[in-house]
Amino acid sequence: MVAITTNPLILHFESVANSGGGSWRFAIAGEASQIMLPAALMVASLAKCCTFAGDPQQLAPIVQSADPLAQAVLGKTAFDVFKDAQSVFLNEQSRMCQGVCDIVSHTFYGDELVVCPKAARYPEWKLARSPWFLDGREIPRVLVDDRAGESTWSKRYNGKIRYASAEIAAALVHELLGSYVEPDDVLILTPFRAQRALIRSMLGRQGQRAVRVSTVHRAQGSERKIVIFDPVDAGSPFLNSETGRRLMNVAASRAQAHLVIIVGETDLRNPYLAKMAVRARKLWDRKRDFASPLRVRLPQT
CATH class of the missing domain: 3.40.50.300 (P-loop containing nucleotide triphosphate hydrolases)
Structure with missing residues (x-):
């Protein structure tokens, strides 16, 4: 051998x-x-x-x-x-909880991917993927925050960035770590190195350098309980391509218990993100008085 x-x-x-x-x-x-x-x-x-x-x-x-x-x-x-x-086709997986698996399966696998029944019977597996609560309310398994706006090119970071979505990501981390979530439980993913640098900078100013911020390519094979995905510019040809579809699949399927997707209006023209958003809002997100506790207040508001 x-x-x-x-x-x-x-x-x-x-x-x-x-x-x-x-x-x-x-x-x-x-x-x-x-x-x-x-x-x-x-x-x-x-x-x-x-x-x-x-x-x-x-x-x-x-x-x-x-x-x-x-x-x-x-x-x-x-x-x-x-x-x-x-x-x-191995149609059973044991990384994602039912909610995240449903979104990934519906968007990328024709609804054929399911949670492994054997894994789901283990109390340890269930405990590791049990939902978090903030302010006494359960965080949705999949949440789409649509306040991110548009991307721009940054000379300072030498690439595409989106300040509003970086701000949302930093605010989310602040809320999560303010409860009983540990830094190792959170993973922030983005396709662009410039956005990774911007988010790291914001988290550093908050004293939260222990939270991992990564490009999607470096995250394949890893997993975290809570994944925050910032596509930055999902309307671009790059993320509307076959490569983009695979990249978004990897980003979403890293989450064990909760997936948060930060988007703007243009992002939702991407067919894969749009499909995830529609499914999430139909099955997992909550509206009006039951809105997610993770709909964080941003500094400028």
Whole structure:
């Protein structure tokens, strides 16, 4: 048995292929949705039987070159090429509570993704995903805050930022940590490095540097009880693309107990965010006198 990551496999392919007598029976590639096609073909050539395990609905390989040929080759994975291979869809998950799973399943998986019944029977699993309360009221499992406004380009942060949504995120953290939520329970996600820097700066001024703020690409594989997602500019071609759809899927599915999505009017023109917002407001958000305790008051108001 050999356990190896993709980069060393490429560098030492001949040695790996010839070790063990050069007759490997099985090759298993995990997180295969992020393995570029050339590397996937190398894995497939190693053994008589090859299994690619991963989620083609989540993040694809990162290709920085703008060359169309590089995009066409390096941006593809085994899921794109071996379409006739036998496959199975694993439709049970144990990370997300029912509310968050419902939103993710409805938006990205055709309502086929469900909470694993075995996991849901464990008291420890239920406790870890039990809802939080603020001011005696339960926080909705999925909340859409639509006061974020429009994004802008910042010279200071060298990228797209949205000051209003960063303000909302910081206010949310202040409210949450003011109760019994710990910094390790919260994860703030955004697609843009400039917005990440802005939010970190705001949290730093509040003395809340322990809360993790990350780009979505760096968060795949992680999870937190409460996830705050700030898309910043969901109306852009980038977030309306296949890449954007996968990115929003990853962001939403990091949440164990609560998902908060911060949007503006333009963001809701994005079909994936719009679908999540409609579903959330129909099933999980509360209106009028029962409005969420997380509809925080912003400094300027």
